[in-house]
Amino acid sequence: MALEAVAQDEAVKKLTRNQVAWRAANEIPDGSFVNLGIGLPTTCANFMPEDREIVLHSENGILGVGPAPAEGEEDPELINASKDPITLVPGGSFFVHSDAFVMIRGGHIDLALLGAFEISADGDLANWTTENPNFPPGVGGAMDLAAGAKQVWVLTDHVTRKGAPKIVNKCSYPLTAQKVVTKIFTDLAVIDVAPDGLVVREMVEGMTLEALQELTEPKLTLAPDCKVLTAPAL
Template identity: 55%
Template sequence: MNKLNRDRMAARVAQDIPEGAYVNLGIGLPTLVANHLPADREVLLHTENGLLGMGPAPARGHEDWDLINAGKQPVTALPGAAFFHHADSFAMMRGGHLDICVLGAFQVSVRGDLANWHTGAPDAIPAVGGAMDLASGAKNVFVMMDLLTKTGDSKLVETCTYPLTGVGCVSRIYTDVAVFDIRKDGVHAYDLVDGLSLDELQRLCGVPLI
């Protein structure tokens, strides 16, 4: 089984973002998507700390530390970019003005419930950030994550056991082995990596797949 690395996962997500979309990329793995958007496609990237028109990461040595994303990573600003107060940025998120948000996750249920801010462990540090606002306000919620945890448990589950970020909000999941669409009739799996069958994928997930 040839799992996708992080850059190939990011490129797969970028492939599905349409021309003219307003998109928020969550902290962590989703930030890589900015580096893989086609140059001939106009996509407006939004960050909740107050930037619309974010570009790819700068080359090493060319960082401007006044330009950062919500994860405090250096970014670039494309021509025509706008800067604004973070309260206005959250109003954009909550007001349904974003077409897509791409978030990481600890778990996603077969009904599209999202858990990505806290594992519930006593020593874990909660990190909700703007995830709840994005999960409830974006028109489409995409999740980008490895399918399995380091201990081999599936992050796609029947029911989330971690505290929820949003209920029934996730429409698509991009993983290192397959893409999943969450629909009314169940979870549809496609774009499986080479060497992985649907039967084997279902065994890994432990949930019904179509």
């Protein structure tokens, strides 16, 4: 099933970007210290499970990032690494930018949620440049996070705007880090990067393994307990 067919097939219930963020947020274990990378991952702050204590870290010097403020209540001096307005949870703290990276490089971040241009079958991550001269590269803190966080999850569309797979056998773009990604959340599926290959844990309603495989370069294996990937309307 080509990308055009997926887009036109009303039976395939693709997730919105907010729904991808919601699904990833609800996978985070209780007690985790988590960094939300620039772009889609920062949206996860709006969907943190209320029954878990999860501390969100931002590399511009914040522990205790909360959800986005209501319209009209934004504080221009309170933003995340994406420069989006945020709130601060009770007990949250501010510190110098370099200390934020001490936490990252010291291995104190349990989980980093990052965006990606490409992810390889081995969990290699490419997310800082496409080598397009019209779009300057932006490393940011991604290399530090990919190397320093205990786990790295990726949130991304399953394919590019042109329909090319973003989950590939080998990354064609310069790498951010090698063999660091352990889980991938897309608008079509939740996939584990396991030692023996990619395992599909969840697929959206209307999607089949065969159709998903056509949009993914590496071989996919269906988990025995694979579930339907659903999310509330967001």
